[in-house]
Amino acid sequence: MSDYILVLDEGTTSTRAMLFASDGTLAASAQAELTQHYPQGGWVEHDAAEIWDKTLACALEVIPKAGGPAMIAGLGITNQRETVVAWDKESGEPLTRAIVWQDRRTEPFCLALRQAGHEAEVQRRTGLMLDPYFSGTKMRWMLDNVPAVRAAADAGTLAFGTVESWLVYKLTSGAKGAGAHITDASNASRTLLMELAGSSFEKELCDLFGVPISALPKVVDMAGNLAATDPSLFGCAIPITGLAGDQQAATIGQACLAPGQTKATYGTGAFVLTNQGAAIPQSGHRMLGTVLCQIAGERTYAIEGSVFVAGSLVQWLRDSLGIVEVASQTEQLARSIPDSGGVTIVPALSGLGAPHWNADARGVITGLSFASGKAELARAALEAMAHQTYDLARAFAADGTAWETLRIDGGMAANDWMAQDLADMLGIPVERPGFVETTALGAAMLAAAGAGLYPDLASAAAAMRGTLTRFEPSMDEKVREERLTRWRKALAAI
Template sequence: MGSGSSKPVKNTSGNSRRSLHTASSQSTTATSKRRSIVPPRLKNGEREAFTAAIDQGTTSSRFLIFDGSGTPRAGHQVEFEQLYPHSGWVEHDPYEILNSVNECIENATKMFFDQGYGVGDIKALGITNQRETTVVWDTETGKPLYNAIVWPDTRTSKLVHELRRKGGSEKLQQLCGLPLSTYPSSVKLMWMLRHVPAVQSALKKDRLSFGTVDTWLLYNLTGGVKNGLHVTDPTNASRTMFCNINTLEYDDFLIDWFGVRGVKLPKIVPSSDPDAYGSISDGALAGTKIAGCLGDQSAALVGQCAFTPGMAKNTYGTGCFLLYNTGYEPVLSENGLLTTVAYAFKGFKPVYALEGSIAVAGSAVKFLRDNLGLIKESGEIGELAAKVPDTGGVVFVTAFSGLFAPYWIDDAQGTIFGITQYTTKEHIARATIEATCYQTKAILTAMEKDSGTALHALAVDGGMSNSDVCMQLQADIMGIDVDRPKMRETTALGAAIAAGFAVNMWKGFDELKSVNRDDRKTFSPKTDEGTREKWFNLWGKAVERSRGWVDNDAADEDLE
């Protein structure tokens, strides 16, 4: 079975974790210091009410506590270890994910308590999470059976090529909204069932539990093996390829086609629900209701208050994800996009979205920092890129995990074109930013074709959006305005909104129109259409030449 078949899961003590402030850290820290001597404010004679959010991402976890206006009052963030056992493989220790979340909750809650507030002031919390990442555990012991296989992992490339030749593959996207690729949870679970003896044994004993990261966290936060809940929401379930995009229930054809009959799948419940997610079982927030759950990109759409069909947002995180609200009916793409659930609040009709997913965005910046040493901190990327007027002819196709939407080229790898003796690290930095911007433009073009409507502005958030240089380049390459909020923790805010809805802090979407609207900044394009087309054509040429680097005919033994 190779080295992947018997590798134990580590229960780490967290020594590899790096404790950080959140992206809104400076203002949050300053606010907490100012408020530490101020008693809780009264609102209409009652104590001020708060919601909170666990934001479990690909490279870090965070916990934030928001007031009713969407302003974070306390927060804590922790980076955790990325595991790369082989080329193309990306794993996380499930225990380290859980430990990092608990550490964030404890530290942020202490900050909140130091301001004079109590547990009862947090009316509910929500969870938002990296999607597709796959966790399996023993139903009877609650212990993971393998490391979590992370969403950009490409070990399943050969398996995907095999499945594309299988009868019925042409039905998949119509049923679940997703094309066959290395991206969704389905193929990750199939790989484990083929290659990990502990997983095979658990299935035979009827003890194999499956979940995405939201499910793993909910199971443990509500009691684990004792009485932990095994649930998920439609935004996460729709990323597995097991869920019917129309009914939002598991589909028998899909379950059988992927060969996962007998695996214990989480119950699908609304994204915002006062009862379905239980309460925190212990720790600083013991007894606090969990009332919302959204996959991270859906959470960012909610956090941007993009509740009207035709509104869109782009989140620049480890990857980059553009979601376009299509309303109450799923729209199947003819141009390489995904159909996904935007959100499904209890008492409201589910809302759908078209999505364009870019595998590598912020992770390319980390590559320049950690692997090449071109920068010391990720935030320096914009400053470095601004030192040159252009890339000097360099084009960097950041296909570290193949290329996702709208290309779906899984045999591409990262490739840099146009290097000469003139090339400097500044040119490479700028080309790295432009790679994300060009892929965003490609997705935007596909969305306009599918929807028949051209966007005039794009709401943005996430780490790379903090850079004015990055966002100006994005506007110049797309040819439309880029709209950036002052408070950019919109993913966590979306989960907090979902939780708040469930406990009636808000009763309708109109009540959220003023949330996070102050001091937004707009970046307008400074380029002409001819220049943009010239740049984009060069990018397209580079994409075509990046194909074919991965040998999908390699034997399994070569991939393990």
Template sequence: MANKYILAIDAGTTGTRAVIVDRDSNIKAQAYSEFTQFHPAPDRVEHDPEEIWQTTYAMMKKALKAADLKPTEISAIGITNQRSTRMAWNRQTGQPIYPAIVWQDMRNANMVESIRSEWGEKAYKHTGWPLCPLYSSLGLWWMMENVPNARQQAEAGDVIFGNVDAWLIYKLTGGKVHATSASNATVAGYYDLYKDEWYKEWFDFLNVPVSGMPEVRDDSGFFGVTDPELFGVEIPITGNIGDQQSGLLGQGCIEAGSVKCTHGTGTFLNMNVGEKLPDSRSGTNVLIAWRINGKTTYTLEGYASVTGSAVQWLRDRAELIEDSAKTEELARSVADNGGVYFVPAMTGLAAPYWDTSARGTIIGITLGTSRAHLARATLESIVYQTKDFLQSMRADSGVEIKSMRVDGGAVRNDWLMQFQSNLLNAEVVRPTNPETTVMGAAYMAGLASGYWSSFEDAFSGIKVEKRFKPRMEAEERERLYGQWTKAVHHSRGWINNNG
């Protein structure tokens, strides 16, 4: 194995990255490309499944070329992916019947509210997810209702379902394997955590054929081999894990109570809670972190859907900045936020509020407000939202979080990381390699293929780049967060009370 490598894929929400990883957790080479974001209506976000596949395949080949490696030098392939983005395609031809409905999509918000009284508590108990438009099953229900003959074809076994991981495995294996992992199954909003199977009662209610769902396998295990036509050889696919769980693993958080925070398109906070299925009542999600050799590890998760994408909005829609990195300089240029608070609820509020009727709100503007204040308020909003679900997670776990590891593109911003440490009153640890999400997929693949002998063997190469310690007075911390909660209150219920 000494002269071989792991090829890991991170199929994200806005683009796909392929990396070549060595035994010391070093990235030998990588390739990245964005793909198209479609917004056919204000409440809709879609991707082209075929574009996702072609981008993934191209980046895999580009990474191999950049590393000057032959496909025979790859020990195994690992996949991590944006979660809850749902697809349906023809089993024989591989042709999608409709664009992928992205996890940020809100087209089913009204349907969610109409069934909340009947299904809200029951669905949360069984799936670990509060009922919300994020449920992959609701996207499949929409396709069955709106794509001609879709339900009939699915019932006949001609149309099958899956999230991004299942789609990529299907394409990589030349259509031979239709499978997902335990971690990906549990983020779909239709997996029964107690029975450890697809939530059939929910599928029956939606009239979506459960027969179209992929087989659930261990996250570290065998998912088939690549079609020889792709790389000239068969490469085993031995890792498949949802992106946030992958980040938790990639940070080395294998002990109960360890925490990681990912700042990407959205922000996700995950806590490893061990092998006992927890009971969450505070609005955080209960998920399978990973399953290895049939043994399950669970995680509590809080997430905000618009954080990094709020900075993108500031750049691309509001056109207040030309470069996302400019926000750090702008934030440092003012003494404080000038009393401005930005609640980026463009797609509603997620944990712990789960309010689909909330909308983006900027409040506290005066004649003295500058774009620097708006940029700072945007960065601060990322951390305020993190504190929202951290409060719930503490209540569910009983653990006082004193340290957390961070990853994702935004963690390169020192000002943001220091503000996070200040407001959360916790140490923030940034690794040398910020792309830890894709590393989790590499570790899963490497463990199953024998590339690494154990977690400890795999993690030996993880290095810390910087630690941020809290340096804010408790009174100021409480004042800022108190103002934030007032701003959140004003954003809630907006689309029901704007007349």
């Protein structure tokens, strides 16, 4: 019986193929690092051909462990969002390097659009800010600055897509002929080119950003019979039955399928999404609106808040200051002292994200004394995760989506001290799954539902989510208020 799910988890620093059994158990995994290209300050690029080659190699490594491709019921893809690939529809080859979501080169174009008064209307229609983070301005930059991209546009052979779109194209391309040019609704909602209420890319938005709508993929559901791999790749066709951007996939992997349910992923940065149900998000506090899920044309939305610096702060303590040798030592140091000794860190090493949105902010450490040492700095760094999350929680509540429980994942979530501190500072229970690779698990849930292994996504989530650890709040209110007072003073010092 074909009851395995193959997930291609294409991240920013690596790509993986992960084989799941139908109960959510991980059966096999293969991973390859991706080369990061930094042509100049603020620019980040990937080689789209390398992404494809390494993803394919990982898939070929794990498929035999299922007993062959015929044993795989469906294939799911989850990807780094907003990263843009441009390729030629006839040759199937990239026309330039992919521009990564972290890239800031399009800020002058975004500024011009903001100064022209477009941001309020764009946010109302798309749920997004006019920021280089999103895909549309990257496409425009390629058209303006890469002759091969402009020539392909003029010839009618240009294809734009985010990374899942690129992988589907390559997976479905035969030795001759073009592959499927599709994108799922969650990734499409991160481009600035689709209205949250719309079912496809919007010509008026494409015209505003100067992107030919003919170069864009078809917007499809996130689960179902979406496409199939070319038989020559793996020996027989594998149905492609699930697609999702990484943060949406993690939210699904955390089974946040009902309105109000919230997950936070603590990786390099931190991303918080709250299920909004069928209501189109309209934030009054600079949160983002996004498509969480679309199946059979039915949409669920989410409000999203993004923190720029989370795990990267611990990496900075390790690599630049030598405070710890490995990230896990921060927990030991935090537990070794009763408090941070008044030390507070605002980790604005690359600006402040939501709800502050201050790109010019820089990091601040306050409250230092001769008594301050490695333990105080390490504890203050972990405390900063709860402080930033608290600010997001207040903004979400002001938008009418107060959190009742926070479901956490990502590399930092393994830190028990930080998980408890989040519960204490937020005053709500925090849940952590036993299997923290929730991005890949969410893609597996979508693909399993799309392949018919389960009647719907809720059934797949119930069967595949696994065990949980729960952290209950226990902090005295006076301690919480003292922490928050110091945090606010430190923010004011920026």
